[in-house]
Amino acid sequence: xxxxxxxxxxxxxxxxxxxxxxxxxxxxxxxxxxxxxxxxxxxxxxxxxxxxxxxxxxxxxxxxxxxxxxxxxxxxxxxxxxxxxxxxxxxxxxxxxxxxxxxxxxxxxxxxxxxxxxxxxxxxxxxxxxxxxxxxxxxxxxxxxxxxxxxxxxxxxxxxxxxxxxxxxxxxxxxxxxxxxxxxxxxxxxxxxxxxxxxxxxxxxxxxxxxxxxxxxxxxxxxxxxxxxxxxxxxxxxxxxxxxxxxxxxxxxxxxxxxxxxxxxxxxxxxxxxxxxxxxxxxxxxxxxxxxxxxxxxxxxxxxxxxxxxxxxxxxxxxxxxxxxxxxxxxxxxxxxxxxxxxxxxxxxxxxxxxxxxxxxxxxxxxxxxxxxxxxxxxxxxxxxxxxxxxxxxxxxxxxxxxxxxxxxxxxxxxxxxxxxxxxxxxxxxxxxxxxxxxxxxxxxxxxxxxxxxxxxxxxxxxxxxxxxxxxxxxxxx
Ligand SMILES: [Zn+2]
Numbered sequence: 001x002x003x004x005x006x007x008x009x010x011x012x013x014x015x016x017x018x019x020x021x022x023x024x025x026x027x028x029x030x031x032x033x034x035x036x037x038x039x040x041x042x043x044x045x046x047x048x049x050x051x052x053x054x055x056x057x058x059x060x061x062x063x064x065x066x067x068x069x070x071x072x073x074x075x076x077x078x079x080x081x082x083x084x085x086x087x088x089x090x091x092x093x094x095x096x097x098x099x100x101x102x103x104x105x106x107x108x109x110x111x112x113x114x115x116x117x118x119x120x121x122x123x124x125x126x127x128x129x130x131x132x133x134x135x136x137x138x139x140x141x142x143x144x145x146x147x148x149x150x151x152x153x154x155x156x157x158x159x160x161x162x163x164x165x166x167x168x169x170x171x172x173x174x175x176x177x178x179x180x181x182x183x184x185x186x187x188x189x190x191x192x193x194x195x196x197x198x199x200x201x202x203x204x205x206x207x208x209x210x211x212x213x214x215x216x217x218x219x220x221x222x223x224x225x226x227x228x229x230x231x232x233x234x235x236x237x238x239x240x241x242x243x244x245x246x247x248x249x250x251x252x253x254x255x256x257x258x259x260x261x262x263x264x265x266x267x268x269x270x271x272x273x274x275x276x277x278x279x280x281x282x283x284x285x286x287x288x289x290x291x292x293x294x295x296x297x298x299x300x301x302x303x304x305x306x307x308x309x310x311x312x313x314x315x316x317x318x319x320x321x322x323x324x325x326x327x328x329x330x331x332x333x334x335x336x337x338x339x340x341x342x343x344x345x346x347x348x349x350x351x352x353x354x355x356x357x358x359x360x361x362x363x364x365x366x367x368x369x370x371x372x373x374x375x376x377x378x379x380x381x382x383x384x385x386x387x388x389x390x391x392x393x394x395x396x397x398x399x400x401x402x403x404x405x406x407x408x409x410x411x412x413x414x415x416x417x418x419x420x421x422x423x424x425x426x427x428x429x430x431x432x433x434x435x436x437x438x439x440x441x442x443x444x445x446x447x448x449x450x451x452x453x454x455x456x457x458x459x460x461x462x463x464x465x466x467x468x469x470x471x472x473x474x475x476x477x478x
Contacts, residue, residue: 074171110327233328238336344369377454397468
């Protein structure tokens with residue numbers, strides 16, 4: 001999660017709820033410190049107000065057959081502001097806050113309909129929907145965010161700042177509680193905020209199809225043929241209206257490239273890619289270090305957190321506004337610029353510069369972050385802007401501190417695999433325990449010497465990344 005972007009000339013590049021219900025919904029209800037309830041408590045179904053877990057065994061795992069009982073075939077979009085209050089006088093650290101901005105809904109639910117309360121990965125945070133009466137956990141969605149990353153940067157997070165965040169949830173049939181949990185780099189909950197939501201809330205705005213004559217053109221570039229395909233939306237950033245055909249061409253290229261990699265290739269029928277030619281007033285993308293600011297659809301810019309290559313957008317709500325008339329779960333934003341850079345945020349979005357020579361490998365790399373929750377496998381001898389604690393097992397499936405290696409790829413390597421595995425024995429150990437990953441040269445390990453998550457010149461995901469991606473594909477499409 002902590003991003004350090006290598007220079008462009010590095011071979012190890014990384015692009016890296018109306019009633020009292022609503023009133024309570026608008027209040028920031030609960031802040032907890034690092035001593036907060038464990039994440040395991042939350043996932044196991046203990047509600048934030050301590051209601052005991054239902055004895056109803058069916059809610060141990062919300063299955064597809066229960067979906068229609070618990071949810072409508074509609075999507076609840078919830079917009080939040082993630083931010084911080086001035087630093088706590090005791091801890092000296094900023095106090096995370098979450099504010100509910102608005103709710104909206106659209107017909108149809110594009111997400112998974114099984115294992116709704118059993119996500120595969122922890123993420124740097126989770127949004128959790130619970131039944132306020134039974135305490136049952138109905139839906140859990142892990143995420144990462146720029147906010148989490150900002151929190152880990154003391155020199156920046158000393159000044160309170162706000163970040164937009166949006167989540168898509170299955171529309172509940174009954175009143176629910178929605179909890180946002182934010183974790184620190186030690187995987188401990190550092191904040192949790194709960195509000196109530198009623199599906200009868202008259203202030204939940206319906207999102208209808210855009211009927212305006214100048215609505216951006218939408219093309220389905222690759223229709224999935226499986227029963228519940230994964231819906232990926234591709235948006236245009238920095239393309240003028242006259243450049244829409246360029247955008248569709250670039251988007252098709254991106255889709256072809258992603259689907260040429262395993263395990264996407266073998267599961268191409270499980271993906272639907274839809275492109276939306278969201279027009280920008282100006283062509284190109286803002287480059288702050290050159291004082292070059294452009295009026296673009298999503299206001300993206302390089303130099304996120306003052307890292308030149310880090311391309312993100314502060315306008316996350318606009319991304320979702322542009323997609324209000326199509327089903328989507330994942331967002332790819334193509335940035336019409338030749339400046340090298342990008343960024344991928346797990347279960348949020350990815351942005352990639354298109355007109356640079358490494359567009360093809362980096363679009364796949366960033367999709368590895370935003371879709372698969374994969375970590376960067378590259379590192380350098382220079383200390384990063386932040387480090388993974390070496391006595392905690394990171395949640396990302398393709399890196400390990402060996403603190404809980406059985407939870408990672410121990411099952412697919414020979415018992416006598418040397419630690420660390422020498423890079424010169426990469427042919428003998430296609431999967432091993434190679435030291436150096438996630439920006440750190442020592443104490444953290446990657447599963448293969450080379451991988452798409454490490455090097456732009458290597459044409460495959462390593463076996464561990466392929467397995468992790470396959471698990472995500474199956475989890476999200478079955
Ligand atoms: Zn890998």
